Amino acid sequence: xxxxxxxxxxxxxxxTPYQVARPxxxxxxxxxxxxxxxxxxxxxxxxxxxxxxxxxxxGADGETGIPIFASVVSDDIAESLLGERSGRxxxxxxxxxxxxxxxxxxxxxxxxxxFLPFDPDEVIVNYWSERYxxxxxxxxxxxxxxxxxxxxxxxxxxxxxxxxxxxRRHPSPAGPLRHASTNSSS
Amino acid sequence: MFAILVEIAGEPVPYIAAxxxxxxxxxxxxxxxxxxxxxxxxxxxxxxxxxxxxxxxWNLVPQRYEIDDDYVRALVAEGxxxxxxxxxxxxxxxxxxxxxxxRLPAIRDAAERWGAVGFxxxxxxxxxxxxxxxxxxxxxxCPDTDPFEPQAGGCCTWLPFFNQDxxxxxxxxxxxxxxxxxxxxxxxxxxxxxxxxxxxRGGMALLDTHPDYLxxxxxxxAYGRFLDRYAQDATAWRALPRExxxxxxxxxxxxxxxxxxxxxxxxxxxxxxxxELCDGGGGEQRVRRLQSRExxxxxxxxxxxxxxxxxxxxxxxxxxxxVGVDTVITARDYGSTVEMLEGLGIEAEVFGGLVGRGKLxxxxxxxxxxxxxxxxxxxxxxxxxxxxxxxxxxxAAWRLGIPSYQIxxxxxxxxxxxxxxxxxxxxxxxxxxxxxxRQGVRTDRLIAFKGLKEDLTxxxxxxxxxxxxxxxxxxxxxxxxxxxxxxxxxHYYQRASTTMARATLERLAQAGAFVVxxxxxxxxxxxxxxxxxxxxxxxxxxxxxxxxLLKSVDVVVCSGGTMLREAAYLxxxxxxxxxxxxxxxxxxxxxxxxxxxxATSKDLSSIExxxxxxxxxxxxxxxxxxxxxxxxxxxxxxxxxxxxxLLKRR
Numbered sequence: 074x075x076x077x078x079x080x081x082x083x084x085x086x087x088x089t090p091y092q093v094a095r096p097x098x099x100x101x102x103x104x105x106x107x108x109x110x111x112x113x114x115x116x117x118x119x120x121x122x123x124x125x126x127x128x129x130x131x132g133a134d135g136e137t138g139i140p141i142f143a144s145v146v147s148d149d150i151a152e153s154l155l156g157e158r159s160g161r162x163x164x165x166x167x168x169x170x171x172x173x174x175x176x177x178x179x180x181x182x183x184x185x186x187x188f189l190p191f192d193p194d195e196v197i198v199n200y201w202s203e204r205y206x207x208x209x210x211x212x213x214x215x216x217x218x219x220x221x222x223x224x225x226x227x228x229x230x231x232x233x234x235x236x237x238x239x240x241r242r243h244p245s246p247a248g249p250l251r252h253a254s255t256n257s258s259s
Numbered sequence: 260m261f262a263i264l265v266e267i268a269g270e271p272v273p274y275i276a277a278x279x280x281x282x283x284x285x286x287x288x289x290x291x292x293x294x295x296x297x298x299x300x301x302x303x304x305x306x307x308x309x310x311x312x313x314x315x316x317w318n319l320v321p322q323r324y325e326i327d328d329d330y331v332r333a334l335v336a337e338g339x340x341x342x343x344x345x346x347x348x349x350x351x352x353x354x355x356x357x358x359x360x361x362r363l364p365a366i367r368d369a370a371e372r373w374g375a376v377g378f379x380x381x382x383x384x385x386x387x388x389x390x391x392x393x394x395x396x397x398x399x400x401c402p403d404t405d406p407f408e409p410q411a412g413g414c415c416t417w418l419p420f421f422n423q424d425x426x427x428x429x430x431x432x433x434x435x436x437x438x439x440x441x442x443x444x445x446x447x448x449x450x451x452x453x454x455x456x457x458x459x460r461g462g463m464a465l466l467d468t469h470p471d472y473l474x475x476x477x478x479x480x481a482y483g484r485f486l487d488r489y490a491q492d493a494t495a496w497r498a499l500p501r502e503x504x505x506x507x508x509x510x511x512x513x514x515x516x517x518x519x520x521x522x523x524x525x526x527x528x529x530x531x532x533x534x535e536l537c538d539g540g541g542g543e544q545r546v547r548r549l550q551s552r553e554x555x556x557x558x559x560x561x562x563x564x565x566x567x568x569x570x571x572x573x574x575x576x577x578x579x580x581x582v583g584v585d586t587v588i589t590a591r592d593y594g595s596t597v598e599m600l601e602g603l604g605i606e607a608e609v610f611g612g613l614v615g616r617g618k619l620x621x622x623x624x625x626x627x628x629x630x631x632x633x634x635x636x637x638x639x640x641x642x643x644x645x646x647x648x649x650x651x652x653x654x655a656a657w658r659l660g661i662p663s664y665q666i667x668x669x670x671x672x673x674x675x676x677x678x679x680x681x682x683x684x685x686x687x688x689x690x691x692x693x694x695x696x697r698q699g700v701r702t703d704r705l706i707a708f709k710g711l712k713e714d715l716t717x718x719x720x721x722x723x724x725x726x727x728x729x730x731x732x733x734x735x736x737x738x739x740x741x742x743x744x745x746x747x748x749x750h751y752y753q754r755a756s757t758t759m760a761r762a763t764l765e766r767l768a769q770a771g772a773f774v775v776x777x778x779x780x781x782x783x784x785x786x787x788x789x790x791x792x793x794x795x796x797x798x799x800x801x802x803x804x805x806x807x808l809l810k811s812v813d814v815v816v817c818s819g820g821t822m823l824r825e826a827a828y829l830x831x832x833x834x835x836x837x838x839x840x841x842x843x844x845x846x847x848x849x850x851x852x853x854x855x856x857x858a859t860s861k862d863l864s865s866i867e868x869x870x871x872x873x874x875x876x877x878x879x880x881x882x883x884x885x886x887x888x889x890x891x892x893x894x895x896x897x898x899x900x901x902x903x904x905l906l907k908r909r
Binding site for chain 1 (some may be wrong): 260263264266267268269272273274275349350351352384385387388401407409410411412413414415416420422427437441442510511513514515516517522799
């Protein structure tokens with residue numbers, strides 16, 4: 074049904090039929106097209122983007138959005154990548170950072186093609202592997218938390234049960250976990 | 260993402276459904292036994308699950324308490340599963356890679372001894388990159404989302420996924436300790452809420468409870484009520500984690516290949532996997548968009564064989580037309596079928612009539628009717644698909660090479676014709692699909708729908724606006740009873756049904772009921788003769804609009820059939836004296852208190868002859884008409900491999 078420039082986790086996961094055909098020349102962009110041709114789904118190849126960040130793809134209403142944790146390419150780079158392709162492109166959805174600042178955009182081509190400024194596989198894998206906690210808090214905070222948890226378990230036999238339960242009732246700061254929780258239940 | 264893919268493809272995008280057979284979601288029960296006190300309290304939980312016909316997985320800690328391996332083997336032999344729950348459960352089993360390596364041999368030793376293929380980390384401690392090193396087929400140490408665990412987070416999915424070559428089964432329902440102790444809930448409402456959320460979206464509801472905490476009567480009762488709710492849910496795949504793991508591997512090793520205008524599953528999941536289509540939209544809008552791609556209007560053939568089918572199949576005519584689909588109606592001259600259609604201004608092509616008893620006669624008449632239908636449809640223009648509850652229609656559709664959708668709400672009817680003609684059976688979800696599978700129907704030819712076929716019958720009907728039928732002068736204080744004798748020509752008819760009908764009428768006569776007799780065959784009036792009537796019964800000799808008729812009585816007594824279900828649906832006291840095998844729908848109506856099934860003549864005294872209260876519609880699925888239309892007109896459905904789950908995902 075589709076032809077992709079590389080294996081795609083999303084399609085493998087849902088067992089949607091597709092073939093892999095490497096493009097003859099590199100363009101900095103991966104692509105998925107229908108076998109019959111026409112519009113394509115595009116995204117940057119690995120290494121084009123900056124380190125992974127916590128971001129949100131804004132909804133059409135500008136309010137609701139889909140949280141993602143991935144490397145994103147800025148509009149400048151996107152324009153440069155898309156400039157090598159035919160047709161007109163324009164930003165359609167904004168991707169904002171943790172504080173609401175614009176980071177990038179999802180672009181639509183006049184032929185119906187869509188350019189994602191991130192690798193969709195990376196988004197999936199960062200959720201499954203819970204790497205998003207590290208992306209949002211940073212590696213040091215994560216390591217500190219792991220050490221704190223190890224310390225807690227060594228100390229736990231000495232802690233009264235009521236204190237243990239009190240600590241469980243006051244979970245870690247929301248941040249990325251709220252992101253994840255929202256995503257999982259919405 | 261699917262929306263983008265559909266736009267690119269310009270057509271619905273196929274994928275292999277998450278769950279095998281006719282199941283639309285999965286329910287997995289697991290337990291972690293944390294301490295010796297938990298190990299000592301297994302029996303009440305095991306007994307509770309056995310009483311519901313359920314099995315679960317038990318994750319044991321090899322070196323924290325003494326474990327009787329013989330007992331473990333007995334549990335496995337009984338169908339329960341054993342998994343490994345760390346080594347010491349001291350919070351340090353996965354503290355560091357060095358600790359993992361040190362403890363792994365003893366963990367593996369326990370796994371080999373118990374035949375365990377699954378792992379649950381103590382306190383859900385996890386390092387996704389280390390878990391595959393443990394050597395288990397699956398891990399279940401990660402919640403979908405849980406901010407209250409010592410290691411907060413989650414994998415943000417409610418479906419299994421691969422972590423390298425290990426399958427990860429997310430824990431998707433809140434753990435008992437978290438729910439009842441940390442969050443101070445008092446009942447199972449949150450479990451039900453999340454389970455319903457997952458049920459609606461086709462997810463996996465995986466629950467982790469502990470015998471250590473189930474000793475609390477409050478939690479135990481909540482768990483029992485949760486099991487009550489889902490133990491009979493025909494849409495749920497109630498599987499052990501190891502079964503989910505094995506299925507997920509078969510699914511991942513399978514792929515789709517084009518077959519005709521549809522898709523076929525190739526690989527180890529063939530025969531149990533279903534192909535679904537995503538069109539990126541939802542509801543009515545989705546239906547219309549699919550339809551707009553057709554070069555010419557689609558034509559759906561509806562075949563109506565008996566009066567009840569007029570009630571639940573005819574609403575499709577208008578509903579199809581509303582989404583731009585043409586219809587062609589055929590009918591059988593049986594009972595008041597044709598008269599009812601004419602009364603509604605429907606011009607139907609009529610083929611066949613009353614057949615009578617006898618298998619050979621039925622087969623011959625069915626074959627002849629199928630031949631006539633086929634000949635007519637070739638002449639009139641071949642339809643794209645048939646929707647019916649009719650064997651001749653299924654045969655004609657098979658000869659014409661068009662998909663056939665058969666609505667079935669009585670699982671003990673003979674479905675061999677549906678099987679041989681490769682028809683898809685649409686059935687209420689309260690019917691266990693295994694009954695059809697045992698008759699040889701392929702699982703990918705079964706689509707369970709939420710609700711009852713009466714949701715179709717009453718779709719858009721304003722009950723309050725319909726006046727009761729005038730049954731004449733009712734004697735003072737007499738209770739009005741609508742009585743429907745058995746169908747003596749159906750293939751599942753038993754003579755005992757007629758004997759029971761006669762005994763019931765005798766009881767009604769003695770009790771002074773005012774009986775409105777609705778025979779299926781004029782000859783059945785003989786049943787009324789020679790009984791000690793205090794009030795002379797009236798016999799219906801012509802078709803009466805069914806809602807109007809039902810509204811005119813206090814009680815309905817039927818030998819099974821549609822009238823019983825319609826009465827129960829409207830909240831009219833309904834009694835079944837059906838003597839053939841009872842169907843799941845009737846059992847369910849009794850379970851929810853809307854019908855009473857009378858097994859023997861001794862139980863006839865349980866018929867309560869009192870004036871009824873106001874009507875109370877069931878409305879078990881107000882969207883059923885639209886859902887079935889979406890199934891029938893989906894292009895992929897017309898190439899035959901599709902399930903309803905996609906359509907429920909809105």
